[in-house]
Amino acid sequence: MTLAEDGLPPLREVIARHGLAAKKALGQNFLLDLNLTRRIARAAGDLSGCDVLEIGPGxxxxxxxxxxxxxxxxxxxxxxxxxxxxxxxxxxxxxxxLEVVHGDALELDPEARLNAPWRIVANLPYNVGTELLVRWLTPERRGGGWPPGWSGLTLMFQREVAERIVARPGAKAYGRLAVLAQWRAEARIAFDVSPRAFTPPPKVWSSVVDLRPLPAPRHPAEPDALARVTAAAFGQRRKMLRQSLRTLRPDAAEMCAEAGIDPTLRAEALDIADFCALARALRARETARS
Structure with a gap:
């Protein structure tokens, strides 16, 4: 048996010895190149004073x-x-x-297991990656607030998802995920990863995305209202706002006017400030009605 630099067997030997064929149902694609995994770890920055949460270590x-x-x-x-x-x-x-937790990451409370400062670094299972990211970007859903407990997210996604996270207004990939991520964080693609780096190789390229939380959101808005506005607007992105936002309020055109937004625009034309203005207008109308 040969040993890797850390004194442990190469990953191919580990996988063979333990019979770890990747399961599609769990979104598994294993990384075997330890040089690549070191590159991902380094992309997270200096880890010497940090706890790290890893999801789906395989x-x-x-x-x-x-x-x-x-x-x-x-x-x-x-x-x-x-x-x-x-x-x-x-x-x-x-x-x-190293603490290994046998369980579902969607049910984990990271704050209960990690000491500050802590970061999240993971080759996320493809089937839950986006949901986990939205949870980490909206800690209010679990009674938290902003800034969050984590000081950085270094995550691998399918390239298509990574592009949606960093997309700008007008781009084909621009949507709800871009608004939620960039509203509260600096987001960038650190580097791309070929399918050949995985076993089994997926059909698409992957990308490592690095997100750093801002001290405060770029523009004032309630997270729930912003999430609902972006979901409605991009849920029918081919329609004008006066139509797509009617799923939230029948007076959508008036709400747009109140926010200073042209109701004949489509979602992809709006920037983060525009969506935050719509979220504030929505909450104002809901509060006035109640």
């Missing part, structure tokens, strides 16, 4: 990189019980620095 390639790059402590959340023995081997190599 056989532990990124987990090993996070520990090797000096993360103070890693909490790795894995649904697939088959991966636990491999992760346990890593925990024994790095005593006291």
């Amino acid at each position: 056989p532990g390639g990124l987990t090993r990189a996070l520990l090797a790059e000096g993360a103070r402590r890693v909490v790795a959340v894995e649904r697939d019980a088959r991966c636990l023995p491999a992760l346990d081997e890593i925990a024994r190599r790095w005593p006291g620095r």
Whole structure:
């Protein structure tokens, strides 16, 4: 058996020994290149004084990189019980620095397990990546507030999703996800990853996205109102706002006028400030009605 730089077996040997064929139902695509996982870990910045939350570690390639790059402590959340023995081997190599949680990341309260400052670094399972990101961007849904507990998100998505996160008004990829992400964070694509880096190789390229929270949102708005406005506007993006926003209020045209927005525009023409203005107008009308 050969050993990698961290004294543990190469990932191909780990996967073969534990019978870890990736499961499509769990959105699994394993990264085998430890040089690439180290690059992802480094994209998160200096980890020496941070706890790190990792979602879907699988056989532990990124987990090993996070520990090797000096993360103070890693909490790795894995649904697939088959991966636990491999992760346990890593925990024994790095005593006291890796906690493996067997469970669903959608049900996890990170604040209860991580000490500040903490970051999230993950090759996210494709089937829950977007939902997790929206949760982390809207901590109010769980009784939290802004700024959030996390100090950075370094996440791998399908390239298409990454482009939606960083898209600007007028772009084909511009939509609800771009508004929610850029309203509260600086978002950039750090680098792209070829399908050949994974086993099994997906049909699309992937991208690592880095998000850093702003001290305060770019423009005032209530998160729930902004989420509803963007969902309605982009849910019927081919329609003018006076039509698409009628799912929220029958007086959508008047609400647009109150926000200083031309009701004949379509969602893709609006910037974040415009959507925040619409969210404030929506809340004002709802409050007046109640």
